[in-house]
Amino acid sequence: MSRVSQPWPPVPVEPAVPHPKAPSPGTELGVHFAECFGCGDEADAGLHLRSTVGEGQVVHSRFTVTAAHQGAPGLAHGGLLACAFDEALGSAVGNLMRRPAVTGKLETDFRRPVPVGSTLFIEARLDGIAGRKIYVSADGHLDAEDGPVAVSARALFVVVGFEHFSTHGDPQALEKLAEQHKKNLQQRGERDWEINP
Numbered sequence: 001m002s003r004v005s006q007p008w009p010p011v012p013v014e015p016a017v018p019h020p021k022a023p024s025p026g027t028e029l030g031v032h033f034a035e036c037f038g039c040g041d042e043a044d045a046g047l048h049l050r051s052t053v054g055e056g057q058v059v060h061s062r063f064t065v066t067a068a069h070q071g072a073p074g075l076a077h078g079g080l081l082a083c084a085f086d087e088a089l090g091s092a093v094g095n096l097m098r099r100p101a102v103t104g105k106l107e108t109d110f111r112r113p114v115p116v117g118s119t120l121f122i123e124a125r126l127d128g129i130a131g132r133k134i135y136v137s138a139d140g141h142l143d144a145e146d147g148p149v150a151v152s153a154r155a156l157f158v159v160v161g162f163e164h165f166s167t168h169g170d171p172q173a174l175e176k177l178a179e180q181h182k183k184n185l186q187q188r189g190e191r192d193w194e195i196n197p
């Protein structure tokens, strides 16, 4: 069976140009929410994924697979790897575009097993934008930035208004998220995001 899937992006797009105030290449990105399973310090069994802005439209992320992340004995669970890509791709969208957006669609190709103890280096890139739709893709390299590709992913993020989170989310957790967001911006000496979808 061929691994070749549909053309990407699947619709005509404009270049996804990073926001003029996007953090510059080399910036270590902060935790966006302490309880986030993908990056949060307070999510004990979480992925603790860390990200750095790359050149152009790229964010580099990495996380180390622990015993808490197993599916088969000694191997990372596939759904958990998909979570890592959701986080890494979401970080690229949120930090480079500085627009609130949620995952509409996420597709993963699992190419090699990912053992417990290995580190996945994920390079996520902005592929294009069409209205509220932001197309992104990523490759996850095993144990080194230039290691073999173990997992690839493509995703559609949809820009939403902040009412998406206030309507559907937990108001108290949102306050915590807002504080974390301000802290991250202050650490980088920046002002707040564009909020209009």
Ligand SMILES: CCCCCCCCCC(=O)SCCNC(=O)CCNC(=O)[C@H](O)C(C)(C)COP(=O)(O)OP(=O)(O)OC[C@H]1O[C@@H](n2cnc3c(N)ncnc32)[C@H](O)[C@@H]1OP(=O)(O)O
Pocket: 032, 038, 086, 087, 088, 089, 090, 091, 094, 095, 101, 102, 103, 104, 105, 131, 132, 133, 156, 158, 160
């Ligand atoms: C710094 C920040 C770091 C953040 C990192 C965290 C990363 C984690 C991100 C997540 O995991 S977010 C949580 C998982 N996602 C969700 O819970 C989203 C749930 N879905 C929704 O809330 C809505 O379906 C959604 C906001 C995505 C879209 O609903 P809307 O009513 O706002 O829009 P609409 O349905 O009209 O879709 C907008 C466009 O996207 C298209 N679209 C939406 N979902 C699609 C889909 N699944 N496949 C293809 N196209 C899709 C849709 O066809 C349409 O295209 P057009 O503009 O051309 O008409």
